Amino acid sequence: MSDRAGGAEQRPRRLVVLAGPTAVGKGTLSAYVREHFPDVWLSVSATTRAPRPGEQDGIHYHYVDEREFARMERDGELLESAVVHGHHHYGTPRAPVEAALRDQRLALLEIDLQGARQVRASMPDALFVFLAPPSWDELVRRLVGRGTEDEEERARRLETAKVEMAAEREFDVTIVNDDVRRAAEELVSLLRSPLTPASNERPSDRRRSNQQEK
Ligand code: 5GP
Numbered sequence: 228m229s230d231r232a233g234g235a236e237q238r239p240r241r242l243v244v245l246a247g248p249t250a251v252g253k254g255t256l257s258a259y260v261r262e263h264f265p266d267v268w269l270s271v272s273a274t275t276r277a278p279r280p281g282e283q284d285g286i287h288y289h290y291v292d293e294r295e296f297a298r299m300e301r302d303g304e305l306l307e308s309a310v311v312h313g314h315h316h317y318g319t320p321r322a323p324v325e326a327a328l329r330d331q332r333l334a335l336l337e338i339d340l341q342g343a344r345q346v347r348a349s350m351p352d353a354l355f356v357f358l359a360p361p362s363w364d365e366l367v368r369r370l371v372g373r374g375t376e377d378e379e380e381r382a383r384r385l386e387t388a389k390v391e392m393a394a395e396r397e398f399d400v401t402i403v404n405d406d407v408r409r410a411a412e413e414l415v416s417l418l419r420s421p422l423t424p425a426s427n428e429r430p431s432d433r434r435r436s437n438q439q440e441k
Contacts, residue, residue, distance in 0.1 A: 247358030
């Protein structure tokens, strides 16, 4: 594929920041991309939350304690960081992202809304993609169906999700997560498309370009 970034060799070819409400399926989508699209580099976040069953250190997250997380923040090792759902810390290690972009990799960050806003401030060339559920009811159904959180945690996450849903317009593009394979293919096609503003606006029946609404 030709690189239309032209003379701007130093610019990242493509960095996509994916955010969306809790339980919309970002994790499932990332797992699908990891398995089926090995040319895509996925950022591995640091978190202070405990691993869920089946999660592996260094693959799904770097599991660190509060002290280590605070050190990483203090030493400027994180590109962005946030407290998500009221208590746990999450952050994107900066060096691997910069290395991936230097190597012209297709880089994907799956982070929360607060983190996406921070990345926009430091890397405005990135493409910001909002992953939306087919409907609010479907989002609630997925959150309850997952069964990994207790009642209190679920209520907290739903509150966060309401705020996150309202932020859709801040994003360049929306992908509706009605089918994981289709959504992943759409996401990867965005990653592979050249760095032109027009590439954010190709028509799609399920992808909504948010440009006109800004
Ligand atoms: P979970 O604990 O369910 O894996 O993730 C909870 C939330 O944290 C999700 O919305 C996820 O996108 C977000 N998240 C994961 N990694 C990061 C990160 O590095 N930075 C930020 N800001 N949010 C993250």
